[in-house]
Amino acid sequence: MTTYLITGANRGIGYEYCRQLLNRGDLPIAVCRNSSPELDALGIRVVKGIDLTQDQDLASLQSQLQGEKIDVLLNNAGIIESVSLASLDIESIRRQFEVNALSPLRVTHVLLGNLASGSKVVMMTSRMGSIDDNTSGGSYGYRMSKVALCMAGKSLAQDLRSRGIAVGILHPGLVQTRMTGFSGITPETAVHGLLARIDELNLDNTGTFWHSNGEVLPW
Ligand SMILES: NC(=O)c1ccc[n+]([C@@H]2O[C@H](COP(=O)([O-])OP(=O)(O)OC[C@H]3O[C@@H](n4cnc5c(N)ncnc54)[C@H](OP(=O)(O)O)[C@@H]3O)[C@@H](O)[C@H]2O)c1
Numbered sequence: 001m002t003t004y005l006i007t008g009a010n011r012g013i014g015y016e017y018c019r020q021l022l023n024r025g026d027l028p029i030a031v032c033r034n035s036s037p038e039l040d041a042l043g044i045r046v047v048k049g050i051d052l053t054q055d056q057d058l059a060s061l062q063s064q065l066q067g068e069k070i071d072v073l074l075n076n077a078g079i080i081e082s083v084s085l086a087s088l089d090i091e092s093i094r095r096q097f098e099v100n101a102l103s104p105l106r107v108t109h110v111l112l113g114n115l116a117s118g119s120k121v122v123m124m125t126s127r128m129g130s131i132d133d134n135t136s137g138g139s140y141g142y143r144m145s146k147v148a149l150c151m152a153g154k155s156l157a158q159d160l161r162s163r164g165i166a167v168g169i170l171h172p173g174l175v176q177t178r179m180t181g182f183s184g185i186t187p188e189t190a191v192h193g194l195l196a197r198i199d200e201l202n203l204d205n206t207g208t209f210w211h212s213n214g215e216v217l218p219w
Contacts, residue, residue, distance in 0.1 A: 001025065001026060001027045002026045002027065002071045002072065003026075003027045003029065003068070003069060003070055003071045003072070004017070004021050004026055004027065004028045004029065004070075004071065004072040004073075004074055005028075005029045005031060005065070005070045005072070005073050005074065005111070005114075006018055006021075006028055006029070006030055006031060006074040006076055007031045007032075007050075007052060007074065007075055007076050007077040007103075007104075007107060008031075008032065008076045008077030008078065009028075009030030009031055009032050009039060009046070009076070010030070010032040010033070010034060010035055010036040010039050011036055011038075011039075011177070011178065012175075012177035012178060012179060012187065013076060013124070013172055013175060013177060013187055013190060013191060013194075014030070014032075014074075014076040014077065015030075015036065015038055015039055015187075016187035016188060016190070016191040017074060017076065017191055017194070017195075018030050018039065018042055018044060019042060020188075020191050020192065020195060021195075022042055022044055024195075027044075028042075028044050029044070029045050029046075029047065029065075029070075030042075030044055030045065030046045030047065031046075031047045031050050031061065031077075032046065032047075032048060032050065033048070033049065033050060033051050034048065034049075035048055047061060047064055047065075052077055052099065052103035052106070052107060053098045053099060053102075053103055058106055058107065058110050059110070061107070061110060061111070062110040062111065065111060065114055066113075068114055069114060069115075069116055069119075070111060070114040070115055070119060071118070071119055071120070072119065072120045072121075072122065072198060073107070073108060073111055073114075073115065073119070073120070073121045073122065074122045074124070074198075075103075075104035075107055075108065075121070075122060075123050075124060076122075076124040077099065077103065077104075078099060078100045078124060078126075078179075079095070079096060079099045079100065079179075080096070080139075080142045080179050081095065081096060081141055081142070082138075082139065083096075083138075083139065083140040083141040083142075084138050084139075084140070085137075085138070085140070088140065089141075092141050093140055093141035093144065093145075094141075095141070096141035096142055096144075096145040097141070097144070097145045097148065099145075100142070100145035100146055100148075100149055101145045101146075101148035101149045101152065104123055104124075104149055104152065105149075105152045105156075108121055108156060115160075115163070115165050116164075116165075117163060117164030117165070118164055118165075119164075119165050120165065120166050120167070120168065120198060120201050121153075121156060121160065121165060121166075121167045121168070122167070122168045122169075122170055122198055122201075123149055123150070123152065123153040123156075123167070123168070123169045123170065124170055124172065125146045125149045125150050125153065125169050125170065125171060125209070126142070126146045126171055126172075127171045127211070127217060128142055128143050128146055129142075129143060129145075129146025129147045129149060129150050130147075130150075130209070130217055130218055130219060131147060131219060132218035132219060133217065133218060149169075150169055150209060150219065153167050153168075153169040153207070153209075154167075154169070154207050157169075157206040157207030158207070160206075161203060161206060164203065166201045166202050166203050166205075166206040167201075167206050167207055168197060168198060168201040168206075168208065168210065169207070169208065169209045169210070170194055170197055170198075170209075170210050170211075170212065171209070171210065171211050171212065171217060172190040172191075172193075172194055172212050173185050173189075173190050173193070173211065173212050173213065175187055175190040190212050191212075193211075193212030193213050193214070194212045196212075196214070197210045197212060197214065
């Protein structure tokens, strides 16, 4: 059985990862601040009370997982807050960096001891973190934090290659979750594609920036 650890698992794409992984016979471990009735209903292990920006919560996550092998670490939790040039909210940009860029790197760092040769790390980024693809501007905090996340993913791909660990940098598409006001493709469709990408992730394609539909995205 393959063990997946998923952050942001109480709703949206993270919850859907848990649901599909369970259905296909894998072993999802859900990490969240607070669980949800849907997540509880899956009957899987839920590590609650983990705010990914808090040192003590990351230490708690590390100790609760001590000695357990993780095959796939899914850094999924994220936030979006609108920041335009006209209303440049620096605190908001900082918050988005904390959650979207720093937390996935910190989670990966505290769980490095749980990863072994053949394990995979996934960064859930966004096409909005593609510099080449930016034709509409704005969204300073989200775009900048996701670019930084892409770069963290690329460095991890280099640094973890010698340990046999592959890193995927994935965009789900525009997905019907609270983040988007429930517009776009269904979480079912997005996660179906994301899991196909994760299944095909290996040391030859490590560090690739993929759309869930299989398209390789420009940096
Ligand atoms: N939906 C899209 O169209 C889309 C497109 C591109 C990329 N993405 C990326 O895909 C990922 C999942 O997005 P989603 O659409 O599923 O979003 P969502 O429904 O808004 O869910 C976000 C998840 O992140 C968690 N989270 C936020 N801040 C956290 C923190 N400080 N500590 C722990 N957990 C935290 C939330 O937990 P709480 O319930 O406790 O707030 C929630 O579980 C994100 O990284 C997002 O940027 C989504």
